[in-house]
Amino acid sequence: MYYTDDSILPENMAPLIITAAPYGPEWIPGDADIPVTWDEQVQAAVDCYNAGATMLHVHVRDPATGHGSVDFDQFNYFIGRLKQAVPKMILQVGGSISFAPKSADAKAKWLDYDTRHMLTELDPKPECVTIATGTTQWDIMSWMSADDIKGTHLENNAKVQAAWAGMWVDAGPAFYLEHLKRLRKNRIQPYFVPAHVHQLELIERLIRAGVYMGPMNLAIAGYGGGTLGRNPYHWMEFLRQVPQGASATFWTSMRGLIPISAMAIVLGQHVRVGNEDNLWGPDKKRRTTVQQIEGAVRICKEFGRKLATAEEARQIMKIGVWYDSVEETLHNLGLPPTRKDGQTGFLVWETDGKKAVAKTGGDSHPMAYCMVPPTQMAAE
Amino acid sequence: MTSPVTHFEVYGEAPAQLARFYASLFGWQIEKAPGVDYWRIQTEPANGKSFGGGLTYRAADGPSSWLPYVTVSALDDTLSEAQRIGAHIVRPKTAVPRTGWYAVLTDPEGNCFAIWQADRTAFPSPEPD
Missing domain, CATH: 3.10.180.10 (2,3-Dihydroxybiphenyl 1,2-Dioxygenase, domain 1)
Incomplete structure (x- = not known):
């Protein structure tokens, strides 16, 4: 993203979208504020919305087993209840799910990645499904301290820690090419989760190849252990490469989430908070998901930035918008055009050579507009 | 102290159909729990002396009997x-x-x-x- 002199002023920033992640699939009720029954899971969404979150990162916990659900029908049931309870919230379903077939007939039909592609067929449809573009190690234990897991079932439990340390996300082209195709067919927007800048490069190549044509909403995945770490310079370099027209959320874990979220808020970016990522406040005392949302709201207000309403969040993320060509996608994202045969040099979009009148009230600031004189002067 | 039998489960590939089978055969009241693949069985719903039962998909290691x-x-x-x-x-x-x-x-x-x-x-x- 390109920052002009006025981009850093809070009144010029897009309102803040807070994503809530209140379902902590890695925790059990004794660890944190974990909802288990259907009513509790729905109420968690309502509480997050009332506290200021406008997007919900959805995981489904099977109330009968206590484990993360792999039941397609349960996902549909829960999304249906969420649509009734928090109709304005943007539902972003976590994409790391392989659904389990229930019958021998289904087992025979579901091949390879079909158990994951079924996320594109959820009914009712969520607004977004997260998608990883690139296989990545996710050793979430690599930077967790003893303090981070104090009082949870991970404390002094080497076996479970080793299981989480061995986590990795399988997302090669054999998966994501087909998944993106099915998401488009079913009009569910992908929510990208690049774990480093090279996965952002992959997304741009997918756009230039015409595999994906639509708005770019993403969470920069700074979870350590094979994904981006906590070095602010690395975050800034990543952010520098995010297209001007994209919507970016800063996403990290445990107490690192607090300063990284503050960075996101003052840089005009968006945040994700909740017990899936963090259990603590800056004072090393426990914070519930709702308390973490309230904390982000406080920072936002103190800095003078507006908190997004649900309607504004949908506009910022261009929910429901799709593009019909590579060029339209690149143009809307503020990316340079694709090189034509024989073209040399660094590329810009062709114009008639005249300066346009600057747009007002937008949240993007293409360089060309910086030098445009006021209308009355241009007419003289 | 003895340990009593307090519950039973029935399994199948098509539990909804199986629920109808037992409801028809024995007059049991069988209702699906919301949001989960589990059908609650009441064997004597009228007199409140119900024996608790359940009906669900057969697990990979599940028996082919009650x-x-x-x-x-x-x-x-x-x-x-x-x-x-x-x-x-x-x-x-x-x-x-x-x-x-x-x-x-x-x-x-x-x-x-x-x-x-x-x-x-x-x-x-x-x-x-």
């Missing part, structure tokens, strides 16, 4: 003793969230049964997804 549940006071102890005298474990100790623990065994002749201990603190350990 499964009786015997309530015990200490599941771990019963599990150890059962193995000592010739039982085999089909499914190890498993949690039903905030409700209790169960395990599925076979006796020395291969008959399948489950043991159950109520426990409001029961909960499984999460698995990486």
Whole structure:
């Protein structure tokens, strides 16, 4: 993203979208504020919305087993209840799910990645499904301290820690090419989760190849252990490469989430908070998901930035918008055009050579507009 | 103190159809629990002396017959003793969230049964997804 002199002023920033992640699939009720029954899971969404979150990162916990659900029908049931309870919230379903077939007939039909592609067929449809573009190690234990897991079932439990340390996300082209195709067919927007800048490069190549044509909403995945770490310079370099027209959320874990979220808020970016990522406040005392949302709201207000309403969040993320060509996608994202045969040099979009009148009230600031004189002067 | 049989489960590939079969045959009241693949059976709904039963999809290790549940006071102890005298474990100790623990065994002749201990603190350990 390109920052002009006025981009850093809070009144010029897009309102803040807070994503809530209140379902902590890695925790059990004794660890944190974990909802288990259907009513509790729905109420968690309502509480997050009332506290200021406008997007919900959805995981489904099977109330009968206590484990993360792999039941397609349960996902549909829960999304249906969420649509009734928090109709304005943007539902972003976590994409790391392989659904389990229930019958021998289904087992025979579901091949390879079909158990994951079924996320594109959820009914009712969520607004977004997260998608990883690139296989990545996710050793979430690599930077967790003893303090981070104090009082949870991970404390002094080497076996479970080793299981989480061995986590990795399988997302090669054999998966994501087909998944993106099915998401488009079913009009569910992908929510990208690049774990480093090279996965952002992959997304741009997918756009230039015409595999994906639509708005770019993403969470920069700074979870350590094979994904981006906590070095602010690395975050800034990543952010520098995010297209001007994209919507970016800063996403990290445990107490690192607090300063990284503050960075996101003052840089005009968006945040994700909740017990899936963090259990603590800056004072090393426990914070519930709702308390973490309230904390982000406080920072936002103190800095003078507006908190997004649900309607504004949908506009910022261009929910429901799709593009019909590579060029339209690149143009809307503020990316340079694709090189034509024989073209040399660094590329810009062709114009008639005249300066346009600057747009007002937008949240993007293409360089060309910086030098445009006021209308009355241009007419003289 | 003896351990009573308190519950039973029935399994199938098409549990909704199976529920209709038993409701038709025995007059049982069978209702699907919302949001989960579990049908609650009441064998005598009219007089309130119902014997608790359930109906669901057959697990990969599930028996092809009804499964009786015997309530015990200490599941771990019963599990150890059962193995000592010739039982085999089909499914190890498993949690039903905030409700209790169960395990599925076979006796020395291969008959399948489950043991159950109520426990409001029961909960499984999460698995990486």
